[in-house]
Amino acid sequence: MLWLAPNSTPITSFFPKMLRHLFKLIWNRKRNNLLLVSEIFFSFVVLFGVGTLLLTFAKYYLEPHGFDYEQVWRLEIRAGQNETMPRAQLDDVLRQVKALPGIQQVALTSGNVPFIFNTNTSAFSYHGRKSGQSNIYDADDHYAQVMKLHLREGRWFAKTDDGSHHRPVVISQNLREELFGNGPALGKIFTWIEPGPNPNPEDEFQVTGVVDDVRMENDFGPAVPSLWKRLIPFDTTRWETANVVVRVAPGEGGELQEKIARTVAGVTRQWTTMVRVMDEDRLHKRRYTIVPVAGLALVSVFLIVNVALGLFGVLWYNISQRRAEIGLRRAMGATGPDISRQFLGEMLVVTTFGVLLGGLLAVQFPLLNAFELAPKFYLAGIGVAAVAVYCITALCAFYPSRQAAGIHPAVALREE
Numbered sequence: 001m002l003w004l005a006p007n008s009t010p011i012t013s014f015f016p017k018m019l020r021h022l023f024k025l026i027w028n029r030k031r032n033n034l035l036l037v038s039e040i041f042f043s044f045v046v047l048f049g050v051g052t053l054l055l056t057f058a059k060y061y062l063e064p065h066g067f068d069y070e071q072v073w074r075l076e077i078r079a080g081q082n083e084t085m086p087r088a089q090l091d092d093v094l095r096q097v098k099a100l101p102g103i104q105q106v107a108l109t110s111g112n113v114p115f116i117f118n119t120n121t122s123a124f125s126y127h128g129r130k131s132g133q134s135n136i137y138d139a140d141d142h143y144a145q146v147m148k149l150h151l152r153e154g155r156w157f158a159k160t161d162d163g164s165h166h167r168p169v170v171i172s173q174n175l176r177e178e179l180f181g182n183g184p185a186l187g188k189i190f191t192w193i194e195p196g197p198n199p200n201p202e203d204e205f206q207v208t209g210v211v212d213d214v215r216m217e218n219d220f221g222p223a224v225p226s227l228w229k230r231l232i233p234f235d236t237t238r239w240e241t242a243n244v245v246v247r248v249a250p251g252e253g254g255e256l257q258e259k260i261a262r263t264v265a266g267v268t269r270q271w272t273t274m275v276r277v278m279d280e281d282r283l284h285k286r287r288y289t290i291v292p293v294a295g296l297a298l299v300s301v302f303l304i305v306n307v308a309l310g311l312f313g314v315l316w317y318n319i320s321q322r323r324a325e326i327g328l329r330r331a332m333g334a335t336g337p338d339i340s341r342q343f344l345g346e347m348l349v350v351t352t353f354g355v356l357l358g359g360l361l362a363v364q365f366p367l368l369n370a371f372e373l374a375p376k377f378y379l380a381g382i383g384v385a386a387v388a389v390y391c392i393t394a395l396c397a398f399y400p401s402r403q404a405a406g407i408h409p410a411v412a413l414r415e416e
Contacts, residue, residue, distance in 0.1 A: 033350050036314060040354025040389060043307045047388050048362045050300045052381030053293060056373065057220040066172075066214035066223065067114070068148035071104075071252075072278040074113050075244040075260065080270030085239045093267050094244065100259055102252040107146040108231055110138035111243050114216035115281040124179060124205070124227070126190035131178040134225040135216065143228065144170075144211075146247045154186045154209030157230040166206040168230040175225035176210050185210055205229070218285045245278070308396050315347065315400040326407050336405035343404050347397035348390070355386050 077093065079085045090108075098106040112118045112135070121133045143149075144156040152173055161168040166189055176185045189206050191199055205227070213223035248256060257275040264273040319326070326339055362382050366375035 033353075036311065036347075036350050037354045037357070039307050039310055040351050040393065041357045043304055043392070044355055044358030044385050044389050045361060046300045046303055047385035048358065048381045050297055051384035051388070052365075052373075052377055054297070055380050055384065056377045057289075057293065059377070060215070060220050060222055063215065063223070064212075065216070066150070066212045067216070069114060069278045069282060071248050071250055072146060073246045073248060073257070074276050074278055074281070075242075075246060075264075076274040076276075077242040077244065077264055078272045078274075079240055083240075083270055085242065085271065087239065089267065090239060090242050091233075093264055093271075096263050096267065097244075097246070097260055100256065100263060102249045102256045104247045104249060105142055105145045106247075107142040107245050108138075108140045109143055109243050109245055110136075111241070112137060113243055113245060113278070113281075115218065115278060115285045117285070119217070123193040124175075124190050125193045125195070126179045126188065129179055129181070130193055131175055131225060134175050134227055137226065137228045138231050139170075139228040140231045140233065143245070146245045149214070150212045152210045152212060154207070156209055161208065161230060162233070164206065166201050166204045168208045169205040170209040170211055170228045171207060172211055172213050172223070172226040174213050174223055175227060176207075178225060218289055219282065220286075220289050304392065308392050311347075311393060311396040312400070315343070315397055316403075319343065319400050319404045322404075323407060326404055330407070339407075340401040340405040343401040344394065344397050347393050347401075351390055351393040355389055358385065358389075 075097075077085070077090070094106050094108065097103060110120065112120045120136045122136055123133055124131045137143075139157070141157045141159070144151070149156075149170075153176075154170075156170060157168055171179075171185070179185070179190055180188060185207050186209070187207060189204050191204050195203055214226055215221055215223050216226070217224065246260075260275055261273045264271055329339060329342075330336075359382055362378065362385070364370075365373075366378040
């Protein structure tokens with residue numbers, strides 16, 4: 001059955017006529033509508049930015065971290081002023097800490113432990129394939145047990161690596177894909193992206209294992225390609241600061257932290273220890289991410305409310321200025337719903353102009369690969385912003401349109 005528009009006009013010819021009529025009405029009031037289009041454009045841009053940011057954060061927040069930070073503490077052991085700590089003495093301290101009741105495993109690592117503001121990055125190369133910037137961590141043979149990393153291929157470091165000519169490394173799955181694609185990775189040797197003319201064996205990395213992707217920077221960041229270099233045991237390096245990760249039994253707290261500090265001080269009173277809970281570091285860094293985003297969201301809500309009130313006021317003013325036109329249309333047979341649909345249709349057409357202008361700006365972000373964000377996040381942000389803008393304008397136009405529909409033709413024409 002063919003749906004018929006008012007006056008029995010076929011729908012296939014009714015909508016083009018209606019759109020032409022709406023465009024003509026909008027063009028006749030182009031100065032007023034230009035202001036509405038500009039307000040809708042800026043609202044779309046703000047909603048696009050905030051929507052893309054929130055969608056990105058939500059997506060990463062729901063992804064797994066790739067390691068277990070629960071029940072993990074980090075120790076920062078410092079030598080005295082102008083002092084360094086021999087590796088053998090440091091190993092003796094770690095053995096005594098591990099022997100404490102409640103300690104499950106201890107591992108030595110670099111200063112860029114998860115969830116703190118300290119990073120170490122570089123890029124790598126393998127037979128012409130180049131990786132992006134990747135996180136680099138130093139780790140001993142017990143690191144994977146403490147952090148509960150999940151091995152996908154190969155193995156973690158072991159004593160069998162003591163005689164390795166090249167530096168044993170474990171890489172994350174996303175770094176493996178960048179360097180080796182679908183080919184084998186275990187046993188392969190790669191270098192820095194600019195190794196120099198005569199690289200040392202220490203600058204050539206041999207893959208012993210591949211682990212799941214990890215997100216060690218914060219709760220809302222993507223998985224960054226990562227590499228763990230084996231800390232050579234029993235080396236002669238003298239450390240100024242040693243960073244240690246410790247897995248403790250569930251329920252351990254301040255009492256064990258005091259025992260750790262006394263144990264380190266018992267070896268040499270010149271050394272100091274700071275014990276931090278990794279989960280507290282995570283929550284601390286989360287606040288640095290949430291606070292600016294929450295501020296931006298509040299500003300955007302304030303802006304959108306102001307724009308909505310502005311739209312409402314402009315529509316109300318337009319209706320009051322067009323009472324003669326409304327009265328004439330009602331006198332010629334237009335019903336109240338026809339008048340309401342006319343104003344609502346005009347507003348949606350004006351909104352479309354603003355959304356199209358905003359969309360032209362927003363689509364530049366995925367085309368230019370801005371902020372190295374996946375295009376799907378930008379496209380989702382465009383969709384969310386468009387839906388939100390149409391909803392806001394429809395809500396703002398609904399009540400003034402109903403008011404216009406209720407105007408009696410005789411009263412409107414008599415006032416004019």
